[in-house]
Amino acid sequence: MLEESECESDFLLTDDFNALYVDVRDRYFSRNAEYWPVFAEPGMAHIIAGRQEGLEDDDRLKAYPNGEKLYSRIRQECTVPQAPTIPCPENKDEMLLFAGTLCKNWENPASVENVITMPCDPAIYGSMIGTLSNPNLVYKEYCGMAEDLERYVVRQMATLAGYNPAQATGIFTQGGTFCNLYGYLLGIRKSMPEARSYGMGGTQDYRFINSKGGHYSNTTNLSLLGVNLKDKTIRIKVTKNNKIDVKDFELQLESCFRLKSSVPCIMLTMGTTDTFGVDEVKPVYEIRERLCEQYGIEVLPHIHVDAAIGWSMLFFLTYNFSTNPLGINLVTLHGLERNVELFRQIRYADSFTIDFQKWGYVPYTSSLVMIKNKNDLKALENDPENFSYFEDDMQGQTHLQSTIECSRGGSGLFGAYAALKYMGIEGYQTILAHCLQNANYFRHRLHEFEGVKVLAYDNQGPSVAFRIYNPAVVQSPKDEFKFEYEYQHCEEYQSRLQRNSLWHRDIFLRRGKVGLYTNWVEFICHTSHDEKDRHCYIPGEKAVFMNPRTTFEDIDAYLACLIV
Numbered sequence: 001m002l003e004e005s006e007c008e009s010d011f012l013l014t015d016d017f018n019a020l021y022v023d024v025r026d027r028y029f030s031r032n033a034e035y036w037p038v039f040a041e042p043g044m045a046h047i048i049a050g051r052q053e054g055l056e057d058d059d060r061l062k063a064y065p066n067g068e069k070l071y072s073r074i075r076q077e078c079t080v081p082q083a084p085t086i087p088c089p090e091n092k093d094e095m096l097l098f099a100g101t102l103c104k105n106w107e108n109p110a111s112v113e114n115v116i117t118m119p120c121d122p123a124i125y126g127s128m129i130g131t132l133s134n135p136n137l138v139y140k141e142y143c144g145m146a147e148d149l150e151r152y153v154v155r156q157m158a159t160l161a162g163y164n165p166a167q168a169t170g171i172f173t174q175g176g177t178f179c180n181l182y183g184y185l186l187g188i189r190k191s192m193p194e195a196r197s198y199g200m201g202g203t204q205d206y207r208f209i210n211s212k213g214g215h216y217s218n219t220t221n222l223s224l225l226g227v228n229l230k231d232k233t234i235r236i237k238v239t240k241n242n243k244i245d246v247k248d249f250e251l252q253l254e255s256c257f258r259l260k261s262s263v264p265c266i267m268l269t270m271g272t273t274d275t276f277g278v279d280e281v282k283p284v285y286e287i288r289e290r291l292c293e294q295y296g297i298e299v300l301p302h303i304h305v306d307a308a309i310g311w312s313m314l315f316f317l318t319y320n321f322s323t324n325p326l327g328i329n330l331v332t333l334h335g336l337e338r339n340v341e342l343f344r345q346i347r348y349a350d351s352f353t354i355d356f357q358k359w360g361y362v363p364y365t366s367s368l369v370m371i372k373n374k375n376d377l378k379a380l381e382n383d384p385e386n387f388s389y390f391e392d393d394m395q396g397q398t399h400l401q402s403t404i405e406c407s408r409g410g411s412g413l414f415g416a417y418a419a420l421k422y423m424g425i426e427g428y429q430t431i432l433a434h435c436l437q438n439a440n441y442f443r444h445r446l447h448e449f450e451g452v453k454v455l456a457y458d459n460q461g462p463s464v465a466f467r468i469y470n471p472a473v474v475q476s477p478k479d480e481f482k483f484e485y486e487y488q489h490c491e492e493y494q495s496r497l498q499r500n501s502l503w504h505r506d507i508f509l510r511r512g513k514v515g516l517y518t519n520w521v522e523f524i525c526h527t528s529h530d531e532k533d534r535h536c537y538i539p540g541e542k543a544v545f546m547n548p549r550t551t552f553e554d555i556d557a558y559l560a561c562l563i564v
Helices: 015-028 042-051 057-063 067-076 094-101 121-133 146-161 176-191 195-201 217-224 246-258 281-295 310-316 330-348 374-380 411-447 477-485 491-511 552-559
Strands: 169-173 208-211 233-236 265-269 302-306 351-355 367-371 452-455 463-468 519-526 537-544
Touching: 015 121, 015 411, 042 094, 057 067, 067 094, 121 411, 146 169, 146 310, 146 367, 146 411, 169 176, 169 411, 176 195, 176 217, 176 265, 176 302, 176 351, 176 367, 176 374, 208 217, 208 246, 233 246, 246 281, 265 281, 281 302, 281 330, 310 330, 310 351, 310 411, 330 411, 367 374, 411 452, 411 463, 411 552, 452 477, 463 491, 463 519, 477 491, 491 537
Parallel strands: 208 233, 208 265, 265 302, 302 351
Antiparallel strands: 169 367, 351 367, 452 463, 463 537, 519 537
8 A cells, every 4th residue: 555655755756767868858849940840930930939938827827928919810810811821931820830839838847737748849740640641541552551550559559468469459449438339339339230221229138337427438438339328338436446247347338238138348447637546457357257147148238448548568477577677656556466466467358458549658549449359359340342442352451341430540650650660668668757756656655645635646647636625624635535435315414525616616716727737527426326316526636747858856836735
């Protein structure tokens, strides 16, 4: 348990690690034109210089030359220019540079609001190559060698995850939500093939299973597919660490099979957004195998894992924790070792989501749905007559007939390839360990404050969630949160929960953005469930340490103003 560590040095950076971190940061996150000449282009250089001024968000518009006038134009102008513009170095597009410079500055070390971060330099370069090449990945004739590059990256990720690279496949798509949609579709088409023609309203009874701690796309995707969310979806309870309750899962799955109800897909999460809860895949897989054999289920429920955030922990599956070559501090080292044992289980999933655009440091959008058995894609194939204007001899040779999209851009693929190529496993390990050391240092320091309760303290991810209580009213944050967690359907309980939440919310608003830009979340965790399965959400504050430029000094500056 992290809370039991009393040695301050266990949370500090080692000199060896810091030297490695600075080298990786300077090579791959510096926008240095000596390493990456593309950043010397005048427009790029203008945007980079503006972002590196380090101004607060509210001050950037005022400081920008002619900013108010440009802001007025971008909000009001509504016509396309009549005459063409002749390109030349002196004729810079002021509106383009204005908008680019004043986009959200994820390069600011204080930017830790959510699971978004600055992309790395090689990924930007790779994405630009992909944009220049302009392949449409949906069809070999439209993308040429880009299809082979996609298969190359898919084999790399299959090997990293423990899949058989010769048997696995994958599809680059536009965001984690689409990846999860593919997971659901794979389950539907395997378990309910008639749904391709007749939709979800057929005679076969079914239930989808996902976790109450999962991303909202777990539900919105089902709605998009026309699923009756109220009657056809089972949401599994979560533990205090926001992991799936395996006992509740087994109970619900067996109930479905007893009632002759099909379960097309089981959606798990490895790395929840707010607290980095990691569902264990192996126990779910083993329960599925046992119950399917017991009840004679021929088509097994498809297990899809939303690992959009957590997938990058796969880079540590081969790390030598005994010798610790990077010099990672002890608290983070032990936490990573626990994480590795969880993420080894991803090989039991039938498919999983990778968001390179999150903890992979690739520009938007770059997402990959990995599929363990390439034969599963046959279930997604549509009737060949729908593809009459494509060459007959190409049918079955590409993903064309199995993809949701008719167009799949290649910039995300090229960016992912370049990031993997240049940073390598060790570069990723260094940056990820830096982020986790920041998160652990933040947890440790928060734990020192009177009135603060850190949620899911032992979850070893970049997300740190917490609640702040009024020390004049609450003597023990730990006991107060325990009271809040045990749901009660009474006015006294609701009043006390609201009192605490409003006090923290007021602190958050009065503090503003100092040191770190944290985020307020209306649902930071669930309460327990009462005898009627009622529960409620508990709000709180969070910081997500994915930013490669954030340091202990930034954290200390925030903590100095934590309670104002």
